[in-house]
Amino acid sequence: MAEFKKALKAGAVLRSASYIYTVIEPEQQDGFGITYLVSGVPINPPAAPRPRPGIVPLALPRQEQSSVKKFIVREHFMFHCSDRGDDDKELAIDEYSESTVDDFQKVFKDTMVRLKNAIKDADEFLQIVDDFEANGTYYYVTECLPGPSLKKYVEDKGKISVREARELLEPIFKAVRRFHTHRILHTGLSPEAIIISRRPDGTVRPVLTQLYSCKMFNAESDGELQLPPLSCPDHYAPREQYGELDKFLPQTNLYSLAAMLTFSLTGEEPPLAEDVDEEIIASMLPDDIPPTFRAAVVKAMSPDWHDRYESVTVFNSTLLSSLVSDDDRIRDERHNDPVNRRKRKWRAWIILAVVLALVIGVVSVLLSLNE
Numbered sequence: 001m002a003e004f005k006k007a008l009k010a011g012a013v014l015r016s017a018s019y020i021y022t023v024i025e026p027e028q029q030d031g032f033g034i035t036y037l038v039s040g041v042p043i044n045p046p047a048a049p050r051p052r053p054g055i056v057p058l059a060l061p062r063q064e065q066s067s068v069k070k071f072i073v074r075e076h077f078m079f080h081c082s083d084r085g086d087d088d089k090e091l092a093i094d095e096y097s098e099s100t101v102d103d104f105q106k107v108f109k110d111t112m113v114r115l116k117n118a119i120k121d122a123d124e125f126l127q128i129v130d131d132f133e134a135n136g137t138y139y140y141v142t143e144c145l146p147g148p149s150l151k152k153y154v155e156d157k158g159k160i161s162v163r164e165a166r167e168l169l170e171p172i173f174k175a176v177r178r179f180h181t182h183r184i185l186h187t188g189l190s191p192e193a194i195i196i197s198r199r200p201d202g203t204v205r206p207v208l209t210q211l212y213s214c215k216m217f218n219a220e221s222d223g224e225l226q227l228p229p230l231s232c233p234d235h236y237a238p239r240e241q242y243g244e245l246d247k248f249l250p251q252t253n254l255y256s257l258a259a260m261l262t263f264s265l266t267g268e269e270p271p272l273a274e275d276v277d278e279e280i281i282a283s284m285l286p287d288d289i290p291p292t293f294r295a296a297v298v299k300a301m302s303p304d305w306h307d308r309y310e311s312v313t314v315f316n317s318t319l320l321s322s323l324v325s326d327d328d329r330i331r332d333e334r335h336n337d338p339v340n341r342r343k344r345k346w347r348a349w350i351i352l353a354v355v356l357a358l359v360i361g362v363v364s365v366l367l368s369l370n371e
Contacts, residue, residue, distance in 0.1 A: 006084055007034050014139060016132035018043060021073060030231065031080065033212060036073045070144040074212050076108040076137050091136035105138055112140050115211055118182040124171035126209045145207060147198065151191035159267035162289050168196065168206050173257060175208040177312040180250050187241060188213025189256035190233035191263055217248040235259065235269040240305055251305040254315050258300035265289065276303055292322035
């Protein structure tokens with residue numbers, strides 16, 4: 001089990017204006033924060049409707065419906081600049097780091113505003129449901145979804161087909177494209193950042209998580225950014241992501257999307273970015289995928305970002321057009337298959353025979369009526 005130094009202990013209570021949260025366990029920690037699984041109870045749950053005057057409610061068996069739900073909480077905690085106070089909750093910061101922590105905490109709060117605006121009403125993202133200040137720092141809360149990660153899904157099932165991979169990753173392409181319209185790069189794209197959940201009607205809902213692993217750029221200048229990259233997932237982050245990444249490059253996320261496609265289609269992680277070249281990726285991909293689909297994935301994973309597609313839209317359109325072309329190829333092959341040609345000839349002869357029999361029958365009836 002991973003050790004989470006300086007994290008809030010199990011049972012620690014956090015309070016916002018809407019909920020009381022109790023820490024179940026920490027789940028992830030990096031240099032800028034800690035993520036927790038928590039249970040939450042609304043402070044003002046909806047009141048039960050009052051019976052109308054003169055109507056005595058039936059004495060039905062009591063059914064306890066718990067209002068406790070599970071959530072994910074992200075705490076802003078700069079690991080190398082912060083500690084816990086005597087209560088194991090309040091932030092303790094030395095005087096030399098105080099201004100730095102304050103500055104980054106403000107950035108963290110501003111980031112939440114942009115994130116909420118970017119993902120509002122888009123169910124391909126893990127939704128933010130609450131945010132608040134406590135313990136001298138800032139927290140935000142997201143829904144907690146059941147379902148395996150894409151990594152576990154593929155590991156359990158084995159490599160999946162092109163069409164299933166497209167079905168699962170199409171919403172993630174859409175999510176990344178939406179981020180890009182807000183000049184946001186997701187620096188944590190990997191199969192572990194995708195949850196394969198389901199909607200109430202049973203349909204599959206692939207969801208992009210780890211929203212804290214984002215790098216935001218101001219519209220005025222490519223060089224002016226808000227937060228440094230928070231993660232570089234091995235096998236899924238391109239070479240430039242390990243550097244300063246000081247300008248907005250959608251091509252960075254294209255590489256990660258193509259790498260996730262490669263993992264889904266092969267069941268194997270791509271090589272590390274430093275070892276990737278076009279021949280390696282082309283040789284990894286299955287032989288039965290459409291050639292243009294293969295070429296699109298290889299291009300999107302080019303070691304040099306200049307050689308990749310310019311946007312998620314172009315990359316996605318190329319993938320989809322390759323599948324449409326492949327559908328046409330499959331239909332043509334089936335149509336021209338000798339067995340199918342023979343079947344079509346037999347059907348034609350049978351139809352002709354039925355028509356002739358009907359014509360002869362009608363003629364016979366008419367002749368008998370004229371006699």
